Amino acid sequence: MSAEHSSLVPSFVVFQVGTRRVALPRDAVAELIASPVLFKFPHTTPLVTGVALRRGRILPVLDLGPAVMGTASVAARFFLVVERRIENRSERCAIPVHGECELVAGIMIPPAGTEEFVSGCLDLNGELINVLDLEKAIAAGVRRDEASVATEEALP
Amino acid sequence: MTPLASPNATQRDPRRREQVAVFSVGGYRFVISAESVQEIRSTDSLGGTVVDLERPVMQKVRHIVERDGRSYYVVSGCEHFHLSASRPTTVLILRGAPVAVLVDRIEEMAEMRLLLELPLSFRGEERNWYRGLTVLDRNVLPVTNPRGFLTGAELLRLEEENPGLLEAAASGRYERERA
Numbered sequence: 001m002s003a004e005h006s007s008l009v010p011s012f013v014v015f016q017v018g019t020r021r022v023a024l025p026r027d028a029v030a031e032l033i034a035s036p037v038l039f040k041f042p043h044t045t046p047l048v049t050g051v052a053l054r055r056g057r058i059l060p061v062l063d064l065g066p067a068v069m070g071t072a073s074v075a076a077r078f079f080l081v082v083e084r085r086i087e088n089r090s091e092r093c094a095i096p097v098h099g100e101c102e103l104v105a106g107i108m109i110p111p112a113g114t115e116e117f118v119s120g121c122l123d124l125n126g127e128l129i130n131v132l133d134l135e136k137a138i139a140a141g142v143r144r145d146e147a148s149v150a151t152e153e154a155l156p
Numbered sequence: 157m158t159p160l161a162s163p164n165a166t167q168r169d170p171r172r173r174e175q176v177a178v179f180s181v182g183g184y185r186f187v188i189s190a191e192s193v194q195e196i197r198s199t200d201s202l203g204g205t206v207v208d209l210e211r212p213v214m215q216k217v218r219h220i221v222e223r224d225g226r227s228y229y230v231v232s233g234c235e236h237f238h239l240s241a242s243r244p245t246t247v248l249i250l251r252g253a254p255v256a257v258l259v260d261r262i263e264e265m266a267e268m269r270l271l272l273e274l275p276l277s278f279r280g281e282e283r284n285w286y287r288g289l290t291v292l293d294r295n296v297l298p299v300t301n302p303r304g305f306l307t308g309a310e311l312l313r314l315e316e317e318n319p320g321l322l323e324a325a326a327s328g329r330y331e332r333e334r335a
Contacts, residue, residue, distance in 0.1 A: 039295060039296035039297075040184070041184055041186070041296075041297070041298045042182075042184055042237035042238060042239060042282070042285075042298075043278055043280055043281075043282035043285075044238065044280030044281045044282060045277065045278050045279045045280045045282065048277055048278060051275065051289065051296055053291065053294075053296055058272050058275055058289055058296065059275075060275040060277035060278065062277065084277070086276040086277065087276060089276060091275055091276050091277060093275075093277055
Protein backbone atom coordinates (compact mmCIF):
# COMPACT_ATOMS: atom_id res chain seq x y z
CA MET A 1 0.00 0.00 0.00
CA SER A 2 1.46 3.38 -0.92
CA ALA A 3 1.95 6.07 1.72
CA GLU A 4 -0.64 8.21 -0.04
CA HIS A 5 -3.14 5.36 -0.04
CA SER A 6 -2.51 4.38 3.60
CA SER A 7 -3.18 7.94 4.76
CA LEU A 8 -6.65 7.67 3.26
CA VAL A 9 -7.46 4.42 5.02
CA PRO A 10 -9.08 5.17 8.38
CA SER A 11 -7.42 3.80 11.47
CA PHE A 12 -8.96 2.32 14.58
CA VAL A 13 -7.87 1.47 18.10
CA VAL A 14 -8.73 -2.14 18.89
CA PHE A 15 -9.06 -2.93 22.57
CA GLN A 16 -10.59 -5.45 24.90
CA VAL A 17 -13.50 -4.93 27.30
CA GLY A 18 -13.79 -8.02 29.47
CA THR A 19 -13.23 -10.85 27.00
CA ARG A 20 -14.58 -9.07 23.91
CA ARG A 21 -12.43 -7.21 21.40
CA VAL A 22 -13.97 -4.02 20.03
CA ALA A 23 -12.70 -0.91 18.30
CA LEU A 24 -13.11 2.84 18.26
CA PRO A 25 -12.14 5.23 15.47
CA ARG A 26 -8.60 6.50 16.08
CA ASP A 27 -9.86 10.10 16.17
CA ALA A 28 -12.01 9.35 19.22
CA VAL A 29 -9.02 8.22 21.29
CA ALA A 30 -6.68 10.75 22.89
CA GLU A 31 -4.24 8.45 24.65
CA LEU A 32 -3.68 5.16 26.40
CA ILE A 33 -2.60 5.43 30.03
CA ALA A 34 -1.48 2.96 32.66
CA SER A 35 -4.00 2.39 35.40
CA PRO A 36 -4.26 5.68 37.31
CA VAL A 37 -5.40 6.05 40.90
CA LEU A 38 -9.17 5.85 40.90
CA PHE A 39 -10.98 8.20 43.27
CA LYS A 40 -14.49 7.18 44.23
CA PHE A 41 -17.30 9.15 45.82
CA PRO A 42 -21.06 8.69 46.01
CA HIS A 43 -23.07 9.42 42.89
CA THR A 44 -26.00 7.95 40.98
CA THR A 45 -24.74 7.95 37.37
CA PRO A 46 -24.65 4.46 35.81
CA LEU A 47 -21.32 3.27 34.32
CA VAL A 48 -19.22 5.92 36.07
CA THR A 49 -16.93 4.11 38.50
CA GLY A 50 -15.00 7.13 39.76
CA VAL A 51 -12.59 9.78 38.55
CA ALA A 52 -8.89 9.86 37.79
CA LEU A 53 -6.57 12.83 37.98
CA ARG A 54 -4.42 13.24 34.88
CA ARG A 55 -2.20 16.30 34.29
CA GLY A 56 -4.46 18.54 36.35
CA ARG A 57 -7.53 17.28 34.57
CA ILE A 58 -10.35 15.28 36.15
CA LEU A 59 -11.22 12.26 34.02
CA PRO A 60 -14.48 10.48 34.77
CA VAL A 61 -13.93 6.73 34.44
CA LEU A 62 -16.63 4.97 32.40
CA ASP A 63 -16.97 1.20 32.38
CA LEU A 64 -18.24 -0.03 29.01
CA GLY A 65 -18.60 -3.57 30.43
CA PRO A 66 -22.37 -3.39 30.97
CA ALA A 67 -22.86 -2.33 27.33
CA VAL A 68 -20.35 -4.58 25.62
CA MET A 69 -20.34 -7.62 27.94
CA GLY A 70 -23.54 -7.24 29.90
CA THR A 71 -21.60 -7.11 33.19
CA ALA A 72 -19.28 -4.69 34.94
CA SER A 73 -15.60 -5.03 34.06
CA VAL A 74 -13.03 -6.33 36.48
CA ALA A 75 -9.99 -4.21 37.39
CA ALA A 76 -8.05 -3.04 34.35
CA ARG A 77 -4.38 -2.27 33.86
CA PHE A 78 -4.86 0.33 31.15
CA PHE A 79 -7.32 3.06 30.38
CA LEU A 80 -8.17 4.58 27.01
CA VAL A 81 -8.73 8.31 27.23
CA VAL A 82 -11.52 9.23 24.85
CA GLU A 83 -13.17 12.48 23.87
CA ARG A 84 -16.93 12.81 24.37
CA ARG A 85 -19.28 15.56 23.24
CA ILE A 86 -21.78 16.43 25.97
CA GLU A 87 -24.04 19.48 25.78
CA ASN A 88 -21.91 20.94 22.99
CA ARG A 89 -18.78 20.68 25.10
CA SER A 90 -16.00 18.16 24.84
CA GLU A 91 -15.01 16.11 27.83
CA ARG A 92 -12.27 13.54 28.18
CA CYS A 93 -13.16 10.27 29.88
CA ALA A 94 -11.16 7.17 30.73
CA ILE A 95 -12.34 3.71 29.73
CA PRO A 96 -10.81 0.67 31.47
CA VAL A 97 -9.47 -1.82 28.92
CA HIS A 98 -8.04 -5.31 29.26
CA GLY A 99 -5.23 -6.99 27.38
CA GLU A 100 -3.38 -5.44 24.48
CA CYS A 101 -4.48 -2.41 22.45
CA GLU A 102 -3.71 -2.23 18.74
CA LEU A 103 -3.77 0.56 16.21
CA VAL A 104 -5.00 -0.85 12.90
CA ALA A 105 -5.92 0.60 9.52
CA GLY A 106 -8.87 -0.81 7.67
CA ILE A 107 -12.11 -0.21 5.89
CA MET A 108 -15.22 -0.44 8.03
CA ILE A 109 -17.91 -2.72 6.66
CA PRO A 110 -21.58 -2.80 7.72
CA PRO A 111 -22.20 -4.42 11.11
CA ALA A 112 -23.00 -8.12 11.16
CA GLY A 113 -25.10 -8.12 14.33
CA THR A 114 -28.03 -6.13 15.59
CA GLU A 115 -26.46 -4.29 18.50
CA GLU A 116 -27.50 -0.67 18.13
CA PHE A 117 -24.20 0.66 19.46
CA VAL A 118 -22.11 -1.01 16.75
CA SER A 119 -21.51 1.30 13.82
CA GLY A 120 -19.60 -1.18 11.69
CA CYS A 121 -17.12 -4.03 11.53
CA LEU A 122 -13.44 -4.47 10.77
CA ASP A 123 -12.14 -7.64 9.22
CA LEU A 124 -8.76 -8.32 10.84
CA ASN A 125 -7.38 -11.45 9.19
CA GLY A 126 -10.75 -13.14 9.38
CA GLU A 127 -11.62 -11.87 12.87
CA LEU A 128 -14.60 -9.52 12.82
CA ILE A 129 -14.16 -6.65 15.26
CA ASN A 130 -17.14 -4.44 16.07
CA VAL A 131 -16.53 -0.72 15.87
CA LEU A 132 -18.42 1.07 18.64
CA ASP A 133 -20.43 4.24 18.46
CA LEU A 134 -19.23 5.46 21.84
CA GLU A 135 -22.27 7.55 22.78
CA LYS A 136 -24.68 4.80 21.77
CA ALA A 137 -22.61 2.24 23.68
CA ILE A 138 -22.74 4.43 26.79
CA ALA A 139 -26.50 4.88 26.37
CA ALA A 140 -26.97 1.10 25.98
CA GLY A 141 -24.83 0.46 29.06
CA VAL A 142 -26.86 2.97 31.07
CA ARG A 143 -30.10 1.24 30.02
CA ARG A 144 -28.75 -2.19 30.97
CA ASP A 145 -27.43 -0.90 34.27
CA GLU A 146 -30.74 0.73 35.14
CA ALA A 147 -32.64 -2.41 34.12
CA SER A 148 -30.48 -4.58 36.37
CA VAL A 149 -30.96 -2.15 39.29
CA ALA A 150 -34.73 -2.22 38.72
CA THR A 151 -34.65 -6.05 38.68
CA GLU A 152 -32.66 -6.15 41.92
CA GLU A 153 -35.08 -3.73 43.58
CA ALA A 154 -38.05 -5.84 42.46
CA LEU A 155 -36.62 -8.96 44.11
CA PRO A 156 -38.19 -9.80 47.48
CA MET B 157 -7.46 21.30 32.19
CA THR B 158 -10.77 20.54 33.80
CA PRO B 159 -12.81 23.75 33.85
CA LEU B 160 -12.89 25.58 37.13
CA ALA B 161 -16.27 25.61 38.79
CA SER B 162 -16.26 29.41 38.77
CA PRO B 163 -15.22 30.83 35.39
CA ASN B 164 -13.77 33.95 37.04
CA ALA B 165 -11.45 31.99 39.29
CA THR B 166 -7.87 31.20 38.44
CA GLN B 167 -6.41 27.98 39.67
CA ARG B 168 -3.89 29.35 42.17
CA ASP B 169 -5.51 32.68 42.83
CA PRO B 170 -4.98 33.24 46.60
CA ARG B 171 -8.17 35.26 46.78
CA ARG B 172 -10.10 32.14 45.89
CA ARG B 173 -8.78 30.15 48.82
CA GLU B 174 -11.54 28.81 50.95
CA GLN B 175 -11.52 27.36 54.44
CA VAL B 176 -13.23 24.00 54.42
CA ALA B 177 -14.13 21.17 56.74
CA VAL B 178 -13.44 17.63 55.59
CA PHE B 179 -16.01 15.19 56.95
CA SER B 180 -16.73 11.53 56.43
CA VAL B 181 -19.90 9.55 55.89
CA GLY B 182 -20.02 5.81 55.28
CA GLY B 183 -16.29 5.57 54.59
CA TYR B 184 -16.22 8.42 52.04
CA ARG B 185 -14.70 11.84 52.61
CA PHE B 186 -16.39 15.09 51.59
CA VAL B 187 -15.57 18.77 51.75
CA ILE B 188 -17.86 21.57 52.86
CA SER B 189 -17.12 25.26 52.96
CA ALA B 190 -16.54 26.38 56.56
CA GLU B 191 -18.49 29.53 55.74
CA SER B 192 -21.65 27.54 55.16
CA VAL B 193 -21.45 25.81 58.55
CA GLN B 194 -22.72 27.66 61.59
CA GLU B 195 -21.83 25.05 64.18
CA ILE B 196 -20.20 21.63 64.40
CA ARG B 197 -21.32 19.63 67.42
CA SER B 198 -21.05 16.09 68.58
CA THR B 199 -24.38 14.30 68.70
CA ASP B 200 -23.84 13.73 72.43
CA SER B 201 -23.39 17.40 73.27
CA LEU B 202 -25.97 18.86 70.91
CA GLY B 203 -28.69 19.21 73.52
CA GLY B 204 -31.95 20.92 72.56
CA THR B 205 -35.27 19.35 71.80
CA VAL B 206 -35.63 16.62 69.21
CA VAL B 207 -39.04 16.30 67.58
CA ASP B 208 -40.07 13.42 65.34
CA LEU B 209 -41.63 14.52 62.08
CA GLU B 210 -45.33 13.72 62.07
CA ARG B 211 -45.14 12.81 58.40
CA PRO B 212 -41.59 11.95 57.32
CA VAL B 213 -41.97 12.40 53.59
CA MET B 214 -38.40 11.47 52.81
CA GLN B 215 -36.23 8.80 54.31
CA LYS B 216 -33.29 11.10 54.96
CA VAL B 217 -35.24 13.47 57.23
CA ARG B 218 -37.02 12.05 60.27
CA HIS B 219 -36.48 14.64 62.99
CA ILE B 220 -36.34 18.31 63.77
CA VAL B 221 -33.87 19.57 66.34
CA GLU B 222 -34.44 22.78 68.27
CA ARG B 223 -31.42 24.69 69.42
CA ASP B 224 -31.17 28.20 70.87
CA GLY B 225 -34.66 29.11 69.76
CA ARG B 226 -34.14 27.93 66.19
CA SER B 227 -35.06 24.60 64.67
CA TYR B 228 -33.51 22.55 61.92
CA TYR B 229 -34.48 19.56 59.83
CA VAL B 230 -31.98 16.78 60.60
CA VAL B 231 -30.68 15.20 57.37
CA SER B 232 -29.00 11.81 57.60
CA GLY B 233 -25.79 12.05 55.61
CA CYS B 234 -25.72 8.36 54.74
CA GLU B 235 -29.35 8.41 53.54
CA HIS B 236 -28.69 11.57 51.56
CA PHE B 237 -25.75 10.00 49.70
CA HIS B 238 -27.51 6.60 49.45
CA LEU B 239 -24.82 4.93 51.55
CA SER B 240 -25.19 2.00 53.89
CA ALA B 241 -25.98 2.84 57.49
CA SER B 242 -23.15 4.38 59.46
CA ARG B 243 -22.70 5.65 63.00
CA PRO B 244 -22.93 9.44 62.97
CA THR B 245 -21.17 11.18 65.83
CA THR B 246 -21.24 14.74 64.53
CA VAL B 247 -23.84 17.28 63.43
CA LEU B 248 -23.15 20.09 60.98
CA ILE B 249 -25.61 22.91 61.57
CA LEU B 250 -25.74 24.84 58.33
CA ARG B 251 -25.87 28.60 58.05
CA GLY B 252 -28.76 30.29 56.31
CA ALA B 253 -30.98 27.22 56.07
CA PRO B 254 -32.97 25.23 58.61
CA VAL B 255 -30.79 22.19 57.99
CA ALA B 256 -28.53 20.09 60.24
CA VAL B 257 -26.58 17.21 58.70
CA LEU B 258 -25.58 14.04 60.55
CA VAL B 259 -22.09 12.90 59.53
CA ASP B 260 -19.77 10.24 60.89
CA ARG B 261 -17.00 12.61 61.95
CA ILE B 262 -14.94 15.67 61.05
CA GLU B 263 -11.62 14.56 59.60
CA GLU B 264 -9.82 17.89 59.36
CA MET B 265 -10.09 21.58 58.63
CA ALA B 266 -8.18 22.58 55.52
CA GLU B 267 -7.68 25.28 52.92
CA MET B 268 -9.17 24.60 49.50
CA ARG B 269 -7.26 26.26 46.65
CA LEU B 270 -8.98 24.67 43.73
CA LEU B 271 -12.60 24.03 42.81
CA LEU B 272 -13.03 22.03 39.62
CA GLU B 273 -16.28 21.56 37.78
CA LEU B 274 -18.01 18.22 38.22
CA PRO B 275 -17.51 16.46 34.86
CA LEU B 276 -20.57 16.50 32.62
CA SER B 277 -20.52 12.70 32.51
CA PHE B 278 -22.06 12.83 35.96
CA ARG B 279 -25.77 13.09 35.25
CA GLY B 280 -27.56 12.11 38.46
CA GLU B 281 -28.45 13.60 41.82
CA GLU B 282 -24.79 14.35 42.42
CA ARG B 283 -25.13 17.45 40.23
CA ASN B 284 -27.23 18.81 43.08
CA TRP B 285 -25.13 17.33 45.88
CA TYR B 286 -21.79 18.82 44.82
CA ARG B 287 -20.44 22.24 43.90
CA GLY B 288 -17.53 20.51 42.22
CA LEU B 289 -14.38 18.58 43.02
CA THR B 290 -11.21 19.60 44.75
CA VAL B 291 -7.79 18.10 45.31
CA LEU B 292 -6.52 17.88 48.89
CA ASP B 293 -3.32 15.99 49.70
CA ARG B 294 -3.40 14.40 46.23
CA ASN B 295 -6.90 13.06 46.80
CA VAL B 296 -9.88 14.10 44.73
CA LEU B 297 -12.79 14.95 47.01
CA PRO B 298 -16.29 16.16 46.23
CA VAL B 299 -17.18 19.62 47.52
CA THR B 300 -20.69 19.44 48.89
CA ASN B 301 -23.31 22.01 48.02
CA PRO B 302 -24.86 23.12 51.33
CA ARG B 303 -28.12 23.86 49.50
CA GLY B 304 -28.11 20.33 48.12
CA PHE B 305 -28.77 18.56 51.43
CA LEU B 306 -32.33 19.86 51.30
CA THR B 307 -33.39 21.63 48.15
CA GLY B 308 -35.97 24.40 48.16
CA ALA B 309 -38.52 21.95 46.79
CA GLU B 310 -37.75 19.42 49.53
CA LEU B 311 -38.02 22.07 52.24
CA LEU B 312 -41.36 23.14 50.81
CA ARG B 313 -42.58 19.55 50.76
CA LEU B 314 -41.52 18.98 54.37
CA GLU B 315 -43.30 22.17 55.44
CA GLU B 316 -46.44 21.25 53.49
CA GLU B 317 -46.61 17.79 55.05
CA ASN B 318 -45.70 18.99 58.54
CA PRO B 319 -47.25 22.47 58.66
CA GLY B 320 -46.02 24.69 61.44
CA LEU B 321 -43.88 21.97 63.03
CA LEU B 322 -40.58 23.76 62.45
CA GLU B 323 -41.84 26.95 64.15
CA ALA B 324 -43.53 24.97 66.90
CA ALA B 325 -40.29 23.12 67.65
CA ALA B 326 -38.40 26.40 67.75
CA SER B 327 -40.87 27.87 70.23
CA GLY B 328 -40.27 24.91 72.54
CA ARG B 329 -43.83 23.65 72.55
CA TYR B 330 -42.69 20.07 72.28
CA GLU B 331 -41.61 17.89 75.09
CA ARG B 332 -37.89 17.31 75.30
CA GLU B 333 -36.86 13.94 74.10
CA ARG B 334 -33.58 12.45 73.05
CA ALA B 335 -33.08 11.06 69.59
